[in-house]
Amino acid sequence: MARIGMLKPRLSTVDTRTVRPMAKVADPYYGTAEHKAWAGDVKQRAGGVCQDPEHKGERLVCKGIADHIEERRDRPDLQLDPGNGMYRCWSCHARKTYMARQARMERGDDVPAANHPEWLLPSVVPLTIVCGPPASGKTTWARQQLAGRGLLIDLDEIMAKLSGLALYEAGREWLNPAVRQRNALLGALSKQPKFPRAGLIVSEPTAERREWWARKLRPTRIVVIETPEAICMQRLEGDPRRDRRRAEVTEAVKAWWRSYTRRPGDVIVGPPEAWR
Numbered sequence: 001m002a003r004i005g006m007l008k009p010r011l012s013t014v015d016t017r018t019v020r021p022m023a024k025v026a027d028p029y030y031g032t033a034e035h036k037a038w039a040g041d042v043k044q045r046a047g048g049v050c051q052d053p054e055h056k057g058e059r060l061v062c063k064g065i066a067d068h069i070e071e072r073r074d075r076p077d078l079q080l081d082p083g084n085g086m087y088r089c090w091s092c093h094a095r096k097t098y099m100a101r102q103a104r105m106e107r108g109d110d111v112p113a114a115n116h117p118e119w120l121l122p123s124v125v126p127l128t129i130v131c132g133p134p135a136s137g138k139t140t141w142a143r144q145q146l147a148g149r150g151l152l153i154d155l156d157e158i159m160a161k162l163s164g165l166a167l168y169e170a171g172r173e174w175l176n177p178a179v180r181q182r183n184a185l186l187g188a189l190s191k192q193p194k195f196p197r198a199g200l201i202v203s204e205p206t207a208e209r210r211e212w213w214a215r216k217l218r219p220t221r222i223v224v225i226e227t228p229e230a231i232c233m234q235r236l237e238g239d240p241r242r243d244r245r246r247a248e249v250t251e252a253v254k255a256w257w258r259s260y261t262r263r264p265g266d267v268i269v270g271p272p273e274a275w276r
């Protein structure tokens, strides 16, 4: 009987998801002249022989595929780089695709993390939620408030930490793992109070969304930094760390101001110039 009892937790951790090849939706990219030229070049340089280092058996001229070494979803910037191509036989291609998918599943990358996780519980740590458009000064304001004595939960910083890149440099592929980690940190706020206080940065322009966070986490307060669009733009211009994503962030500032609605009870804070 004891043995069965010991086996149980092991059984319950078995991953019942099966590894299936992804549904092949025809990606128009593979029909482009640029891709066909790249693929032809990769095949020609390989002499039509599989280049996969783990290829089993004799290396003969075979039917196969010009494959991306760094997958397109990870490195779209290298999709036409001749150095990022490898000719693979179908068998090696199938094995590599299977392994890559398993690795993604183990990291949980294929399961989208929720931006608004319904399972969140009220924070036992006094929490300030800081909202506002990009480049409005949310992080600076939150840091001043925490004064080095608390946990600041900021998606941009989590993306930087996970990727090992500088702030704002990490690409979209880091968003999902970062949201998952942010959610785990938010979940921990409802348990042991490990920090004297905490801050959460979310842009959330609409009153409804801020109400959602208020209901879920029961923060001490929700602060909105109402930095005007023009000042956000100036701050963006003057911030070289934002170079890579400037166009995207500029659009995000405009979109924030288009959808912004006030919510009774929110604390309104002016632009950074007004803090001194």
Ligand SMILES: [Zn+2]
Pocket: 050, 051, 052, 054, 055, 056, 088, 089, 090, 091, 092, 093
């Ligand atoms: Zn092969």
